[in-house]
Amino acid sequence: MRDEEQQRHRMVEVQIARRGVRDPVVLAAMRTVPRERFVGAGMEEFAYADSALPIEADQTISQPYIVAAMIEAAEIGPDDCVLEVGAGSGYAAAVLGRIAGTVFAIERHETLARLARERLAALGYSNVEVRIGDGTVGLPEEAPFDAILVSAGGPDVPRALKEQLAIGGRLVVPVGEPGSQTLCKVTRRSAGRYEEEDLGAVAFVPLIGAQGWAEDGSRAASNHLAGASRKRSLPEMIAEAAEPLPAFDDPAFGRLFDRFADRRVVLLGEASHGTAEFYRARAAITRHLVEHHGFTIVAVEADWPDAAAIDRYVRHRPGREAAEPPFQRFPEWMWRNTEVAALVAWMRGHNDGIADPDRRAGFYGLDIYNMRGSIAAVLDYLDRVDPEAAQVARERYGCLTPWQRDPATYGRSALRRGYAECEEAVIAQCRALLARKLDYAREDGDSFLDAAQNARLVASAERYYRIMYYGGAESWNLRDRHMFETLQNLLDAKGPDAKAIVWAHNSHIGDARHTDMGAVRDELNIGQLCRERFGREAALIGFGTHTGTVAAATDWDGAMEVKRVLPSRRDSYERLCHDAGTPRFLLDLSPGRHEALRRRLAEPRLERFIGVIYRPETELWSHYSQAVLPEQFDAYVWFDEAQAVTPLGPEHRARGTVPDTYPFEE
Template sequence: MPDTDQAGIRSQALPLTGPASLDPLMERIGDAHYVLLGEASHGTADYYQVRDVLTRRLIEEKGFSFVAVEGDWPDCQSVHCSVVGAPGAPEDPGEVLAGFDRWPTWMWANTEVAAFARWLRRHNEELPPERRVGFFGLDVYSLWESLHAVLAHLREHDPDRVRHALEAYRCFEPFDEEPQSYALATRYLPESCEPQVVSLLTELRRRAARTAVRDGSLAEFAARQNAEVLAGAESYYRAMLDSGPQSWNIRDHHMADTLDRLMEHHGPDAKAVVWEHNTHIGDARATDMADTGMVNVGQLVRERHMGKGVVLVGFGSHSGTVIAADAWGDVPRIMDVPPAHPGSLEDLLHQALPGERALFVFPHVQLQHPPAAGHGAWFHEEHGHRAIGVVYRPHGERVANYVPTVLAQRYDAFCYLDHSHALTPLHPLAAGNGEKQTWPVGV
């Protein structure tokens, strides 16, 4: 790398040393209502730690309303109940996280998330119930868990409408809670379970609309959301067998739509912090994802809500350790992350900032009018940007582990942590249920 490039990187790098060093990013966030915080892997403690510190500041100093994560709605609803002190919920949200059993459990059942959730519980205890900060899951995977939750809710609150849920349950029942079995069956059977799911969702939407005026609690919202998950999961698993971008797009549209529903539920002044992988947070239009017809949450939130302020923050590191698995559903282990490929973004930053941690806050850029080739700084050039999923093979890193990225168009800010360390799970991890992954591997 030319010395001029190294000098340019060093001149723009802001030391990342503690909470106060995030002041320039807090200034950039300003009055934004959406702050999306990424991670370059699901198994790196350092990303979670920086994200934790920034999120605490957003909650304390800017009044953010909730944290929404790349997790399942039913599991995260249990964490939410604990952190807001709901009646009957466990007092220790770490206990709830330790009970997560969907692979990859370590994404959320780890010491970093437990520490944040316990802090959030303490923070909320000082607030009236209507101002307590929530914790919600955006993802689409929990087909059976959400179906059971809908059944339980209707049996308790509206038994006359249980019939719709039972029709969906009986349709899925032969597949023994195996998503792949259901997906494969739809290739050979004339009908899927889509009609039963749509009927159930329509009924739950009507019920939610009727009760929203008189019931501002989470119960009806959660029932409708579980029906939305059921519909999204049914579509996702049917599309999963194809090699195109459809399943990815179904999932990210579902997560963006869930975020919209949460913002509506919390009112016009709501502010959201989102925790997901870089591949969901960073605007897909600044990567080769767009070339294959893929969209993501960061792109959708920018397109829908730029008027209310959107800030996307990416993360990356050059080397270290990570917790991941050798194959989908395997027991995870701590792996060495090799030095980044020559010419990659992480390699570029390592050469300029060996052993350092730095924050970069980029100028506002319109994706429709990016700087002309040769006229931008290093952050307007395209470089491979490493993405590690829950499945990782460090000794055979592939092209797919590096997403061609124009950094300042993909993110509004970037946290570079030269050497990073693996997460610590809350408990020993066993192999999971074998659900299939989405590209890039398991993110």
């Protein structure tokens, strides 16, 4: 089977069948049509991604699942005559051509219509004809139609299309205001009787035409609803529920989050790794929860050994000198920036006034990447407390040393040399260290916790770098399980009254079950695991922005760049928040709060995720994913325009911005 065929089969299995499309005829047609032939030039490698893609004339080709779901809803038979409104590149018409007897596709853009004809002809679809015209008025000369599918959203169902249905015919069309569309199925039961069915929330481009929207976004003159009552828009409802945020240094900022102070775990997200406002907001919330509500664990999406150097600094703990400053692994700007430096300095000052070491707030890393640093930490600890065990550990870890500096290469080597080459050795070392827990803990509990967690990290990291080359959900799930288990170990070590604040990306702290991560890709994350373990005692708080700048790279291991963030898409949650008109706000999404808004927001929409890499030129398929915001988060923090973080450099020490003993800099 060729690679494209394999991708089509996987697309159908993962993106379509698992989401509930069951018609075997529809699934077979989706497996047959080569989607890569219908995307824009240069987009072929993304043809089987679970997203819409750009095509010519600034239009898009629909998400594969939506195409399949609409065709299934239309109940098309082999002898049916079908009309598709909004042919675009011709992809949906090609799928319809595999199922129906005759297909007419109408497209208002002449360039798109011409290209669609060429593509369909080249692939031999002789039963599909593409016309140029206003799709909202249909093709009365070819009516009646057994089924009509509309690939754009109108203010309501076009009257002309209803009238062109055969008796028993089905019309599937998105309707509603942009940002609050639903998929409507209309069945004509008699000459004057139609039945309508709501198939759920969708997001489509506007249906432009005489019985749709005008070019300026208003309703076309022939399609006004006489006497219709005005329904509050979603942005208006958001504006009503939004609680404006004061300045970061205003004590009132932190007090807005007192509603979550009784939780065991408060998880604070970010829509990108390189946005200053996200760091400053999380720092303000963290300071308030630590100072006023007894939180003593600050656990971040960072490597354990690097964070341990910061923890020794903020808790005034003695410890070995690090071989190199922490957070040298790419991307440095995530933690080596001025906002984190300010929080670390505050934590050190806060702890300075607390005599009991157990009540001091600590800084911990949850992540899995720094295998080299973890091995060094385990060996250093054993050298001090049990030299004989250290020698055994060196022998066990020996098989990993060629890959410590670039652990990703270990995955490639493990695939060639045996899947479990080091797994047994590192797990044995982890178990051996944990077995001595009581003996070691008598000497120094904090040091034991550090060494034990490093041993766990090495075992997890070995598996992570071995399986990451399989692709799919396995490596992601291993990483997030490791981070959750690290958090759980911290809470257990600090006692039943310990409370933690977690800093991680939205993709980690928002409940994965209510995004494409869980629904489509079988991925879980820390937020989901915390809800499953702690229930209401976990608060998941997401962050978002409309535009501004961000610190990011173009490629992995690339240099940091300050990039302009594109304005959010009009079919996204971010655009709803932007249109609400409040520049900075907290939106409480907890059950029982703003229930009417929660119901409206529960329609799946796009949400933006920017990580280490940001590629504005491919933003739709690189950085957007479907989500259900009020189920994903308990609250959402919004900054309409945000700026890139400022990474630390030598100039900060020269200006006295950081103290001489500060651990980030040499």
